[in-house]
Amino acid sequence: MIQLYNSLTRKKEEFKPLGEEVKMYVCGVTVYDDSHLGHALSSIVFDVLDRYLEFRGYKVKKVQNFTDVDDKIINRANADKVPWQEITEKYIESFFKSSDGLNVRRATVHPRATEDMPEIIELINRLIDAEAAYELGGSVYYRVRSKSDYGKLSGQNIDEMIEGTRNEESRKEDPADFALWKAVKPEEPNWDSPWGPGRPGWHIECSAMAFKHLGEQIDIHGGGLDLIFPHHENEVAQSESASSKTPFAGVWIHNGLLRTTGATMSKSLGNAFNVNSALEEFSSDAIRLWILQSHYRTNPLLDKKLIGDAERSMRRIRQAVEAVPVVSEKSLDPEPFKRRFVEAMDDDLNTPQALAAIFDLCRKMNRTRADGNDVSSAADLVRELTSALGFNLAAPPKKVESLNDSEVGALVQKRKDARAEKRWGDADAVRDQLDAAGISISDTGDETEWTRK
Numbered sequence: 001m002i003q004l005y006n007s008l009t010r011k012k013e014e015f016k017p018l019g020e021e022v023k024m025y026v027c028g029v030t031v032y033d034d035s036h037l038g039h040a041l042s043s044i045v046f047d048v049l050d051r052y053l054e055f056r057g058y059k060v061k062k063v064q065n066f067t068d069v070d071d072k073i074i075n076r077a078n079a080d081k082v083p084w085q086e087i088t089e090k091y092i093e094s095f096f097k098s099s100d101g102l103n104v105r106r107a108t109v110h111p112r113a114t115e116d117m118p119e120i121i122e123l124i125n126r127l128i129d130a131e132a133a134y135e136l137g138g139s140v141y142y143r144v145r146s147k148s149d150y151g152k153l154s155g156q157n158i159d160e161m162i163e164g165t166r167n168e169e170s171r172k173e174d175p176a177d178f179a180l181w182k183a184v185k186p187e188e189p190n191w192d193s194p195w196g197p198g199r200p201g202w203h204i205e206c207s208a209m210a211f212k213h214l215g216e217q218i219d220i221h222g223g224g225l226d227l228i229f230p231h232h233e234n235e236v237a238q239s240e241s242a243s244s245k246t247p248f249a250g251v252w253i254h255n256g257l258l259r260t261t262g263a264t265m266s267k268s269l270g271n272a273f274n275v276n277s278a279l280e281e282f283s284s285d286a287i288r289l290w291i292l293q294s295h296y297r298t299n300p301l302l303d304k305k306l307i308g309d310a311e312r313s314m315r316r317i318r319q320a321v322e323a324v325p326v327v328s329e330k331s332l333d334p335e336p337f338k339r340r341f342v343e344a345m346d347d348d349l350n351t352p353q354a355l356a357a358i359f360d361l362c363r364k365m366n367r368t369r370a371d372g373n374d375v376s377s378a379a380d381l382v383r384e385l386t387s388a389l390g391f392n393l394a395a396p397p398k399k400v401e402s403l404n405d406s407e408v409g410a411l412v413q414k415r416k417d418a419r420a421e422k423r424w425g426d427a428d429a430v431r432d433q434l435d436a437a438g439i440s441i442s443d444t445g446d447e448t449e450w451t452r453k
Helices: 037-055 071-080 084-101 113-129 158-162 202-214 225-243 275-281 284-292 304-322 335-346 351-370 376-388 405-420 424-436
Strands: 003-006 011-014 021-026 059-064 133-136 139-142 178-183 198-200 218-224 249-255 439-444 447-452
Touching (some): 021 202, 037 218, 113 139, 113 178, 178 225, 202 218, 284 304, 304 351, 304 424, 335 376, 405 424, 405 439, 424 439
Parallel strands (some): 021 218
Antiparallel strands (some): 133 139, 139 178, 439 447
């Protein structure tokens, strides 16, 4: 029984999809720059959710959109003196390069706002017909007070929200009303509509793409905590007003935000770490482990040292599953570790505890292999569980430290001494040092053999 924290009800709930196929919508990026590690955090969290649901027997249809027309895109195009379409194509390609590099599976559909313009216009018309929206000077606005429960996702009160603010568009019916369609200058990107040339507001794009590709009610809607208000709040309102179906999404899942020494990460603070640059320094597994060592609803610290520590930890998993198997009638039973993993993941994707089960199993494998136990079934389970979390267990490219035979022999003996004295941490550290130098070791009983990779 999978329990997920629902931002709408502010509690964990048993996950009950509407049908046999889980319908999941995840807010994507606005494509005007390269992806940073904040984007990576969200992508990895929902990749793990997708993979784990599949691991538990569900079929998932995942939709992740691109916002490919926006003021930020236009400003970037003007700054670079290129057509705005060139900016979107460049950074969509960059997004996929980053995602593929992180071993994030592509969504079932990656719709673009500019490709679903007829659906966006049709949805706005439905809202006008339902008297939940109105046209004004070539623009269309959602009538916020038409939705009696507006604010239920974010906890915002309309009157408190607009108190002290001035209505820059004084002709709007209410300062809280937000744009569904924007009349724009002729030189800006625009599309024909019943209200004149313009382009859609940000919020309506996601509702229209979700309706088109998943239907008017979905099982899971995801994104970062920073999207709860106003973006997701407005999605709830306009979607339910258009369809008259409640709820629009059964579960709202929001991941935390990266922080750097107390501040959440943003490009304006100058502390964004480009994903493609990070992948030149670290393996995708290391970046994923660093993220999953924290619960998805917390705000992990962006620190290269922590990613480096994760790189060394991943080496221990690879070593455990790649070691030469022992043929023996005695074998290690890995099932208790699988139960721990499933119990943790069923509890609102508790990846720290799930990872603890995997690392404990790897330590148990190393020790029982040395005692002559067959650990092949345990190794298969480690591969299965790490795959469910999106690890590929591929060794990162590394600079090989040169060690001569006598130096290798001395380190092997040092490790044997540490193992004999049950100083497992010291033994693992020596093994990491040997691995970094391109030395592969295998244990058979009390004997250790080594070879150069």
